[in-house]
Amino acid sequence: MSRTDSISKAFEPREAEPRLYSRWMENDYFRADVDPDKKPYCIVMPPPNITGQLHMGHALDNSIQDILIRFKRMQGFSALWLPGTDHAAIATEARIVAAMKEEGITKDDIGREKFLERAWKWRAKYGRRIVEQLKCLGSSCDWSRERFTMDDGLSEAVTEVFIRYYEKGLIYRGERIINWCPHCLTSISDAEVEYEEQDGHFWHLKYPLADGSGELILATTRPETMLGDTAVAVHPEDERYAHLVGKFVVLPLVNKEIPIIADEYVDKDFGTGVVKITPAHDPNDFEVGLRHDLPVITVMTESAVMNDNAGEYKGLDRYEARKRIVRDLEALGLIQKIEPHKHNVGTCYRCDTVVEPRVSLQWFVKMKPLTEPAIAAVRKAETSFIPERFEKTYFNWMENIRDWCISRQLWWGHRIPAYYCADCGNLIVSRKKPLLCQNCRGERITQDEDTLDTWFSSALWPFSTLGWPESSEDLKYFYPTDVLVTAYDIIFFWVARMIFSGIENMGEVPFRHVLIHGLIRDAEGRKMSKSLGNGIDPLEIVEKFGADALRYALVTGNAPGNDQRFQEEKIEAGRNFANKIWNAMRFVLMNCSEDLAFEGVDASRYTIEDKWILSRLNTTIAEVTANLEKYEFGIALSKIYSFVWEEYCDWYIEIAKARLFDTENPTRIEALFVLNHVLGEAMKLLHPFMPFLSEEVYGHLVLPGKADSVMIAAWPEYSPESDHPEEEKFMTVLMDAVRSIRNVRTSLGVTPSRKSGSILVTADDEVSRMFISGQAFLERLAAVSSVEVRKDKSGIPTTAVAAVFSAGEFYLPLEDLIDIQKELERLGKEKDNLKQEIDRVDKKLSNEEFVGRAPAHIIQAERDKRDKYTRMCTGIEERIALLGG
Numbered sequence: 108m109s110r111t112d113s114i115s116k117a118f119e120p121r122e123a124e125p126r127l128y129s130r131w132m133e134n135d136y137f138r139a140d141v142d143p144d145k146k147p148y149c150i151v152m153p154p155p156n157i158t159g160q161l162h163m164g165h166a167l168d169n170s171i172q173d174i175l176i177r178f179k180r181m182q183g184f185s186a187l188w189l190p191g192t193d194h195a196a197i198a199t200e201a202r203i204v205a206a207m208k209e210e211g212i213t214k215d216d217i218g219r220e221k222f223l224e225r226a227w228k229w230r231a232k233y234g235r236r237i238v239e240q241l242k243c244l245g246s247s248c249d250w251s252r253e254r255f256t257m258d259d260g261l262s263e264a265v266t267e268v269f270i271r272y273y274e275k276g277l278i279y280r281g282e283r284i285i286n287w288c289p290h291c292l293t294s295i296s297d298a299e300v301e302y303e304e305q306d307g308h309f310w311h312l313k314y315p316l317a318d319g320s321g322e323l324i325l326a327t328t329r330p331e332t333m334l335g336d337t338a339v340a341v342h343p344e345d346e347r348y349a350h351l352v353g354k355f356v357v358l359p360l361v362n363k364e365i366p367i368i369a370d371e372y373v374d375k376d377f378g379t380g381v382v383k384i385t386p387a388h389d390p391n392d393f394e395v396g397l398r399h400d401l402p403v404i405t406v407m408t409e410s411a412v413m414n415d416n417a418g419e420y421k422g423l424d425r426y427e428a429r430k431r432i433v434r435d436l437e438a439l440g441l442i443q444k445i446e447p448h449k450h451n452v453g454t455c456y457r458c459d460t461v462v463e464p465r466v467s468l469q470w471f472v473k474m475k476p477l478t479e480p481a482i483a484a485v486r487k488a489e490t491s492f493i494p495e496r497f498e499k500t501y502f503n504w505m506e507n508i509r510d511w512c513i514s515r516q517l518w519w520g521h522r523i524p525a526y527y528c529a530d531c532g533n534l535i536v537s538r539k540k541p542l543l544c545q546n547c548r549g550e551r552i553t554q555d556e557d558t559l560d561t562w563f564s565s566a567l568w569p570f571s572t573l574g575w576p577e578s579s580e581d582l583k584y585f586y587p588t589d590v591l592v593t594a595y596d597i598i599f600f601w602v603a604r605m606i607f608s609g610i611e612n613m614g615e616v617p618f619r620h621v622l623i624h625g626l627i628r629d630a631e632g633r634k635m636s637k638s639l640g641n642g643i644d645p646l647e648i649v650e651k652f653g654a655d656a657l658r659y660a661l662v663t664g665n666a667p668g669n670d671q672r673f674q675e676e677k678i679e680a681g682r683n684f685a686n687k688i689w690n691a692m693r694f695v696l697m698n699c700s701e702d703l704a705f706e707g708v709d710a711s712r713y714t715i716e717d718k719w720i721l722s723r724l725n726t727t728i729a730e731v732t733a734n735l736e737k738y739e740f741g742i743a744l745s746k747i748y749s750f751v752w753e754e755y756c757d758w759y760i761e762i763a764k765a766r767l768f769d770t771e772n773p774t775r776i777e778a779l780f781v782l783n784h785v786l787g788e789a790m791k792l793l794h795p796f797m798p799f800l801s802e803e804v805y806g807h808l809v810l811p812g813k814a815d816s817v818m819i820a821a822w823p824e825y826s827p828e829s830d831h832p833e834e835e836k837f838m839t840v841l842m843d844a845v846r847s848i849r850n851v852r853t854s855l856g857v858t859p860s861r862k863s864g865s866i867l868v869t870a871d872d873e874v875s876r877m878f879i880s881g882q883a884f885l886e887r888l889a890a891v892s893s894v895e896v897r898k899d900k901s902g903i904p905t906t907a908v909a910a911v912f913s914a915g916e917f918y919l920p921l922e923d924l925i926d927i928q929k930e931l932e933r934l935g936k937e938k939d940n941l942k943q944e945i946d947r948v949d950k951k952l953s954n955e956e957f958v959g960r961a962p963a964h965i966i967q968a969e970r971d972k973r974d975k976y977t978r979m980c981t982g983i984e985e986r987i988a989l990l991g992g
């Protein structure tokens with residue numbers, strides 16, 4: 108009975124992957140514990156949204172994290188990959204509102220309590236979908252520690268941070284202009300606004316001077332906001348308008364006098380140098396308004412419908428109002444001109460609605476005191492970005508950051524721990540709802556209606572998930588974490604906030620490295636998007652080809668920071684690689700008897716090829732380890748690939764066959780041992796990349812002292828004793844010579860079984876010694892039956908064919924390769940055929956009728972044909988002469 112009887116002919120990912128994943132889970136291999144005997148290694152998973160569906164970005168992000176965790180686990184670290192999900196306030200709430208709309212009900216119909224009940228049900232139903240999808244990739248997270256941003260513990264951390272910040276004066280409540288989404292009906296942070304270029308207009312409006320002495324002309328892209336104008340402004344040094352500052356214009360349509368003010372914010376070289384000031388609807392105007400103590404008049408409702416302040420335009424949608432206002436101004440002769448104008452319009456990242464700047468009472472985090480130490484930490488390399496160029500983006504964002512608006516007019520999220528006394532208006536920030544107002548002893552106390560920005564809780568993720576604010580053992584052991592893996596489009600939203608939150612609350616940066624990877628683009632290099640319909644569903648690929656093939660495709664060509672194209676061929680290459688390994692394993696096992704044990708293996712009996720492959724393995728181990736430490740996943744994988752495919756399968760197995768097939772061979776057992784051992788070690792190197800296949804192959808191989816699973820086996824280590832430079836050199840020269848001889852034979856159409864003698868010409872004594880002792884290799888690999896060594900090529904018959912390689916030339920007697928008489932006959936026939944063709948063309952070209960009537964290009968084509976045949980004929984004549992014909 109052979110060892111391969113029970114092993115399937117091909118690797119079946121669909122059967123093997125779920126089976127192996129369950130086994131890993133049952134054995135608790137993913138679990139990481141506080142272990143004083145081990146060094147900690149920790150990655151916190153960027154928590155996917157509970158609304159999320161696994162896409163290619165997640166697949167890459169999580170494959171990279173899994174590679175690192177599996178690598179470090181095998182290296183003997185207590186390696187924790189901490190998973191979890193994010194409540195995704197605005198995204199989830201939008202989904203639930205949309206579902207309720209189908210039923211014909213709104214949030215206000217059911218109220219806060221009932222709405223939250225629905226939200227929690229929704230999360231129970233759909234929130235774990237993405238977690239299950241992550242498992243399909245082979246992710247080896249410690250699921251026993253899975254967290255959710257609205258868990259009790261994490262919610263406690265949120266409240267604690269809010270209160271600490273408030274007590275330190277880092278959180279304040281104030282009236283500010285914020286980005287408002289009229290569709291989602293909530294404020295959104297600067298980072299959540301996306302800008303797109305849209306076609307618009309510049310409307311040049313005339314504002315009459317109140318004293319009737321003329322008018323001012325100014326341009327706007329949003330004429331509907333004029334109803335809220337409370338001033339017009341010019342630059343203080345603009346001589347054209349100096350005499351008007353302090354006077355008034357009459358605001359058209361509203362018929363109200365507003366002042367002409369001077370402020371440095373105005374660019375006097377732009378347009379007429381006059382701008383309208385609408386503090387309620389423009390962030391810059393808001394600042395100007397604060398400086399000049401201007402009234403703030405809001406003219407729209409939260410849904411961007413004109414309000415009471417808009418007079419006769421009340422009730423109109425903002426765009427409808429724009430049309431009417433323009434029409435009415437035109438009728439009054441108050442529009443000087445209308446120019447087309449392309450401009451960047453801010454839109455809501457959730458729903459694409461054009462954002463409306465809006466003044467409202469919100470909660471803010473004061474950024475400057477938090478960003479300064481966070482900038483310093485990266486400057487001091489306490490945290491470093493890979494690639495380094497992203498540090499610039501980080502600094503740029505941190506240095507220009509505005510205070511962070513953290514309140515959201517949503518129900519799904521962490522409710523702000525602030526309370527108001529209905530009797531005296533007292534504000535109380537407290538961990539629990541106070542029973543009494545400390546100010547007036549009143550009992551009518553209500554909590555702030557708003558919730559916190561989703562990113563407020565995810566900013567705490569690296570320590571809240573480890574048990575903070577408790578001072579837990581986990582926190583002491585695993586914090587700061589080692590690396591955060593994320594795509595470059597999320598640096599601002601999240602990474603920067605985690606860094607300052609970590610420093611402020613833990614006194615230490617949350618991670619040592621931030622590894623930034625690029626985006627997965629389609630085969631043409633376009634961003635994958637719903638609107639283009641060019642997205643690829645990673646789960647479909649897993650279903651069809653297996654997770655290993657997907658991971659192989661994602662990692663191939665991956666380098667930190669760079670976008671990559673996703674091509675179907677890469678998945679096929681991954682699957683082919685798996686098949687190649689599987690076939691190699693089957694071949695090896697087919698030669699291993701059931702009772703094979705390696706007790707008798709003697710390293711002193713290793714042959715040249717054994718030492719060569721062991722030495723190459725040793726080098727590959729050193730290089731792959733170094734590449735992984737530097738996050739060079741693409742390079743590491745390609746090194747494993749060429750080692751296994753080319754050196755192990757194509758050369759070592761081929762060379763070893765002679766010993767395997769000769770049951771009397773004294774070193775057959777060593778060959779079998781090396782075959783199993785090298786493939787087993789290669790599977791350890793491959794394990795982080797292709798965890799399932801490597802586990803299955805490792806499990807079948809005959810390996811003394813084998814671990815229960817490759818994932819808990821020790822990572823291979825480079826050892827100087829396994830270096831065999833002599834044997835490596837010999838094999839390199841040998842393989843080079845064999846390739847060259849094979850090429851020559853192929854080009855002459857020589858059958859593989861036909862052997863030939865050879866003359867080796869080399870000036871290098873060492874090379875000649877190598878080939879004399881290694882003649883058996885040449886015979887087996889290149890069908891060379893004898894080697895005669897010479898220092899130069901004098902006296903070698905001219906008919907001998909040269910195979911040039913790096914250290915010399917092999918001359919193969921032609922008569923050994925082909926039957927000369929037969930070849931002469933064949934060449935003779937070919938020559939006759941060509942002669943006939945030449946005659947035919949000559950006749951045509953000497954026919955005057957043809958030459959006179961045929962178009963020039965036809966005649967030229969015939970002449971070209973003649974030249975070609977003549978050249979071919981000369982070549983054949985030379986070959987015939989060479990063969991002595």
Ligand SMILES: [Zn+2]
Nearest residue numbers: 288291455458
């Ligand atoms: Zn929106």
Ligand SMILES: [Zn+2]
Nearest residue numbers: 528531544547
């Ligand atoms: Zn009170």
